[in-house]
Amino acid sequence: MTHISDIELGEVKLKVSNLERSIKFYQEVVGLKMLNQEAKTAELTADGKNALLVLEEIPGAVVVPPRSASGLYHFAILLPTRKDLGLSLRNLIESGIHIGQADHLVSEALYISDPDHNGIEIYRDRPRETWTRDEKGNYNMATDPIDWEGLLEEAKGEAWTGLPAGTTMGHVHVHVSDLQKSKQFYCDVLGFDITANYMSRMGALFISAGGYHHHLGLNIWAGNGAPMPPVNGTGLAYYTIVVPDQEELDNVVGQLRNAGISAEEEAGAWFVKDPSGIQLKLTTK
Template sequence: MQHDPLEDTAMTEQSPSFALTRPAHVGRAHLVVRDLETTGQFYQSMLGLKTIEKSESGITLGAGDTPLLTLTTSSDVAQAPRSAAGLFHNAFLMPNRRELAHWLAHAVNLGVQLQGASDHLVSEAIYLADPEGNGIEVYADRPVRDWAFHPDGTVEMATLRLDLQALYDSAPKGAWTGMDDGAAIGHIHLQVGNIPAADKFYEGVLGLKKMATYPGASFFGSGTYHHHVAANIWNSRGAPERTGQMSGLQGYSIHFNDKEALETALKTLDEMEIAVERTAEGHALKDPWSIGVTLSA
């Protein structure tokens, strides 16, 4: 595979994470919650996100000045069943392993209940959930030079045991002061009704490349990143479209650094007669399960 010079700099502390330098990347996510106060406080205390904007019915949280997560509520929010299409997890990408270790030490100090920890070869990941059951991954990528690419451009991934103790022991000893300004939502992992429809939408319509597959899951990335969006049917096989005021994932945004890639996606959406609405944030549409997607450049 042709070497990308950005790979040499993207993983340094001064540069944006590799995920954010690609032709497209995830911007922010929007969750509908039942208890705004409790859930918002969790993301601020446990994840270290900062309040950017706040109202009676919602709060926008971020890293530095960058909004990453919007939480909203209303009186008619209905708890989505575990089998519903929607969020599997939001994945918060730390700019380096040192920050991941520092967050882990902070979370342990607060008594976090972890759901798992994995070495994915391309990354080291820790899993937990917010008070309403929305999945969260906190991870750091390994240097891109250490990733193994196949001849077809896909990347080698696995799910191996992560040595949490070693990661914890490597943490800086000072107090953690919150999510680093360079943190981002590196990827979003979705629950969908079926994988062929997800492949058609994310690869065929939005132009992402299928970078890896697991049984019942596809991983789509832009510009050789291991994945910006993943979709699985592990809990949600056959799930219909989301309806009404379901709790969980209302939608998320994809930002295009490459405006031509955005124009190509918009042309494909038009040709396939998929409704797109122009909003202040960008081009808003629904995926096959009525999860909102906003495209912007």
């Protein structure tokens, strides 16, 4: 097995029950901009060039209650600077939405939900040289209260104009049905490294490539053996893993094949389902 040494996360695609309502939310509350829109789909962007989020309205959609099925816990939008996070926080407060928050030591994070209960994290990383690991090699992370005043102070006197260029998809955190099978798929087959193993303590595992604190969070907080959402259920359609080049992509697809896992090619990208039925899109930069 080869370890994945370098990835980015690409666009996340969500299934929603009301496209117009979701577009309004993601533009006004989150701060994304329209890139392309069709009758039932919309591509939203931060930099005006690349889709960060794709929304698709599902006919007869069933809104999946939080923590009731495998799939999305949250997708996490990574901002370039602390000031950007302060500006986002001020806009979220002004929008009147419920805001969760945590200082994770490696990052400062805000948590909200969209109209279909899809979880969203908006965060900024602290410099990598300040991240520390414990004696087992796990990154030290916490859920301390954030410094609200400090963040708002950073944004003082500046107008919020939405998410800045340089905003990326930082990580994706999913509910899985079996943590051990998920670990085998993501670590043993795809080649991710474990960065924080909380499997026994809190039913969660954090994994990444290239030493990041986590590109993926896996948890069993929707219950061990959590069912897949209905086909017409709202939530995650897929998330995207971007590898550096075609050779790396061929390697990953080869590893999947060797493990007897089927992947389907579509327009140069590969789609595969993890053991919980969550769909990944694999592509190149």
